[in-house]
Structure formats: C-alpha cells, structure tokens
Amino acid sequence: ACGITESTGQLPAELAKSKGHVFTGEWLKKAFINHMKQKRRKTSTCAGRLSTMRVPRGMRDCALLLWVVVLGLLSMFLLWVVHPSPVHAGYGIWGCVVAALAVGGLAFLLRASTRDPGFVCSSHDTSSATPGGDVSHLDDPLLWGGHWHNLCQKCKKVRPLRSKYCHVSKRCVARFDHYCPWIGNAVGERNHPDFVIFLVMETLAMTISFAVTIYRLVNEYDDVAWAPVAHTHTSLIIFLISDGILLCLVFSLTFAHCQLVFTNMTTNESFNKARYKYLQNVDGGFSNPFDKGCWNNTLEFFSYGRRLPTRCKFGNQDVPDIEECHSTAA
Structure with missing residues (x-):
C-alpha cells in the first residue's frame, strides 16, 4: 500500500509530509524502502524466483516419481545383476560406472529442477506499475521500433527473441523450450544444458546396465535352455524388461533434444x-x-x-x- 499513488501522483509518504505529518511521512518512507529491498532480495535469488512459481501439486509429484524410478532401477541393477554375480572384476567396474552415471545424472536433474530457467527480467520492472503511474517500462528500443508484439500481455515485460510466456510458472522464460512436469520446472536458457546432460547420462547408464544384464544371461547360461533361466532368474528378466522399456522412451527423448542442440532450435x-x-x-x-x-x-x-x-x-x-x-x- 505504501507504493500506491493517489490521483495527484504522490506516494503516501509524500502526501503525509505535504499535510504536515512529517513523522508519519518518514515512517511511511522507511516502510516503503524496506518493502522494496525485501522484494528485490526475494526476486534476485534462484530460490526467491522459484518460490513465486505456482507449480501444481501433481507436477511436483511427477518430479519425485522420477527420482524414485532412477534410484529404483539403480538398486535393482546393483542388487540383482552385479551383487549376486560370480566374482568378476568386470561386473564391479561396470556397476561403479552405472552408479556414477545415474547419481551424476540426478545431480544435473536437481540443478535443472531448482535453477532459474531464465526468467525474463527487463530493465524496467512493471510488477508495481499502476494505472496512471510509472510507464517507464515502455521506454525500450524494441518498442521504439514498433515491435509491440515483444511486449508480453501477461507479465508486462519486453520479451527478448526466442522467449515465451510459461503458463505454469507465470513468467516469461528466455529461450523457452518447454515446461517439463517430470522436473517440476520450465526448461529454458539457463537450465536446458543441465536437462540435456541429465538425459544423456541416464541414457548411458540404462544402456550399459541393459548390456551387462544381457551379457550375464548369455555368458553364464549359454548351454542352458532359456525357459529354466527365466524361471530361476526372474529378477534379471524383470530388470531387463523394465530397463528396456524405459530405455526406449528416454533414448527417443534424448535423441530429439540432441538434434535440437545440434541445429540450435528449441x-x-x-x-x-x-x-x-x-x-x-x-x-x-x-x-x-x-x-x-x-x-x-x-x-x-x-x-x-x-x-x-x-x-x-x-x-x-x-x-x-x-x-x-x-x-x-x-
């Protein structure tokens, strides 16, 4: 309320001083300054920006489910494929490689989920603009040239090229790619590389684990009928099917995003x-x-x-x- 102007364009602090209420005017001025400092501090940090995002509960649950799937597959591979295998250095090495890739991918997933995706912050913040008040946000070279389509009608900011308004996070995102419910965040200029690295690392982890499982089945049971193998090693077959299905889905997504990277598209x-x-x-x-x-x-x-x-x-x-x-x- 301290920042709302009245019909003459005066702030409450200025109006109080003009009426002779000097002490009240100074108090309102300090309150307004403190409010603006807190607002600037809140929106200047990644956590502050993300705290203003209105993410539906279901999408946060999707992000949590993704962590469960990755850690679940990793546990299945280590406990069902690597651990009960005969003493062989190769299985242990590949187990460490898969674990490093999976955990490293989760680290980049965490960055992509919590990092500012590239929210557009114009030189003139219009969030406090009021009718009849400050219109300095219209003082922009792009608007001078007649490019009024660059002015976002939702957040009232001048959008740079390739940016787009995200209807979930309620902000304009620079180099907007898409909103991903599986990470609970928009994918834009700043976190798109983290998202792609996560996909690549998890694809490699699933590919290696799939190949190691196939190798173990073929190598250890070369002369045995497949029916008894499937009956006595059900856990390996379950992991192989689960990992194979997810690998097909994730590989297609990774391939699509790598193609976008190579062509500089979103x-x-x-x-x-x-x-x-x-x-x-x-x-x-x-x-x-x-x-x-x-x-x-x-x-x-x-x-x-x-x-x-x-x-x-x-x-x-x-x-x-x-x-x-x-x-x-x-």
Missing part, C-alpha cells in the same frame, strides 16, 4: 515454426537463422548463458545482432 520453435516470422525466409518457407553448424551450435548451447557472438543471415545480409535479425524478419 522444442517450442520446432512445433511452432510456422508462427514465428524469424524462422521464415522471404518466400515464407522455413529458415533457421541461428544455425551456425553442429559444432558451434553445441558450444553455444553448453556455454550456460555465455552466448557466442551471434551472426545471422537474412538473404544476402550478414546481421551481427540477433535482435536486428528479429527486426528484419518481422
């Missing part, structure tokens, strides 16, 4: 490329101005926000600034 752009003018050439066909080759695209993606200098081509023009690409395409 899931949102790949599904909505017909809607974005910056992904269309002069003839209206698809054209990716961000593609700088597989190697450079990968380096840029894993730079964790420290983006390489971007140069795009529209026609025969070499444009050094990505925002200029947007202006040219629009």
Whole structure:
C-alpha cells in the first residue's frame, strides 16, 4: 500500500509530509524502502524466483516419481545383476560406472529442477506499475521500433527473441523450450544444458546396465535352455524388461533434444515454426537463422548463458545482432 499513488501522483509518504505529518511521512518512507529491498532480495535469488512459481501439486509429484524410478532401477541393477554375480572384476567396474552415471545424472536433474530457467527480467520492472503511474517500462528500443508484439500481455515485460510466456510458472522464460512436469520446472536458457546432460547420462547408464544384464544371461547360461533361466532368474528378466522399456522412451527423448542442440532450435520453435516470422525466409518457407553448424551450435548451447557472438543471415545480409535479425524478419 505504501507504493500506491493517489490521483495527484504522490506516494503516501509524500502526501503525509505535504499535510504536515512529517513523522508519519518518514515512517511511511522507511516502510516503503524496506518493502522494496525485501522484494528485490526475494526476486534476485534462484530460490526467491522459484518460490513465486505456482507449480501444481501433481507436477511436483511427477518430479519425485522420477527420482524414485532412477534410484529404483539403480538398486535393482546393483542388487540383482552385479551383487549376486560370480566374482568378476568386470561386473564391479561396470556397476561403479552405472552408479556414477545415474547419481551424476540426478545431480544435473536437481540443478535443472531448482535453477532459474531464465526468467525474463527487463530493465524496467512493471510488477508495481499502476494505472496512471510509472510507464517507464515502455521506454525500450524494441518498442521504439514498433515491435509491440515483444511486449508480453501477461507479465508486462519486453520479451527478448526466442522467449515465451510459461503458463505454469507465470513468467516469461528466455529461450523457452518447454515446461517439463517430470522436473517440476520450465526448461529454458539457463537450465536446458543441465536437462540435456541429465538425459544423456541416464541414457548411458540404462544402456550399459541393459548390456551387462544381457551379457550375464548369455555368458553364464549359454548351454542352458532359456525357459529354466527365466524361471530361476526372474529378477534379471524383470530388470531387463523394465530397463528396456524405459530405455526406449528416454533414448527417443534424448535423441530429439540432441538434434535440437545440434541445429540450435528449441522444442517450442520446432512445433511452432510456422508462427514465428524469424524462422521464415522471404518466400515464407522455413529458415533457421541461428544455425551456425553442429559444432558451434553445441558450444553455444553448453556455454550456460555465455552466448557466442551471434551472426545471422537474412538473404544476402550478414546481421551481427540477433535482435536486428528479429527486426528484419518481422
């Protein structure tokens, strides 16, 4: 309430002083300053941003379920495949490799779940803007050029190129990819690399564990009929089926995201490329101005926000600034 202006544009502290209530005015001024400091401190940290996210309970449960699945598969592999096997150094080594990959993947999953995905914070925060009050958020070069479609109608912030409003987290996310209920967070510019590394590490862990299980069955029971093996080693068969099904699902997701990394695209752009003018050439066909080759695209993606200098081509023009690409395409 201390930040609400009245019809003359004065804050409560200024209004109190103008009426001669100096002590009350100073008290209101200090209260307003403390409120703004707490608000700035809350939104400047990752935990503060995530605390403002309204994530449905079911999606948080999905994130917890993912941890249970990964740890459950790891336990099954170590207890059913590695531990009861004959004394062999190879099984122990592969068990350590799978455990390291699975636990390391969970570490990146934790980063992707709790890290700021890249919430857009414009130079002028409009969260406290009121009708008839400060309109400094409209003082932006993109809006000067007439690109009013860059102004988000939901959060009232000027969206940079490739960003999108996330309807779950209620914020605009830079380089928005998608919202993943399995991690309980949006996937954007800052946590997309963590998400991809998690997928790659878990895919490798499941592939190795699947191969080790097959090797053990084939190597130890080469001359034995498969029916008795399936009957006496039901746990191995159960793990093999469970790991195989999940491996197919996770591998397809990993392959899709690796393809996006190599081409410098996002899931949102790949599904909505017909809607974005910056992904269309002069003839209206698809054209990716961000593609700088597989190697450079990968380096840029894993730079964790420290983006390489971007140069795009529209026609025969070499444009050094990505925002200029947007202006040219629009």
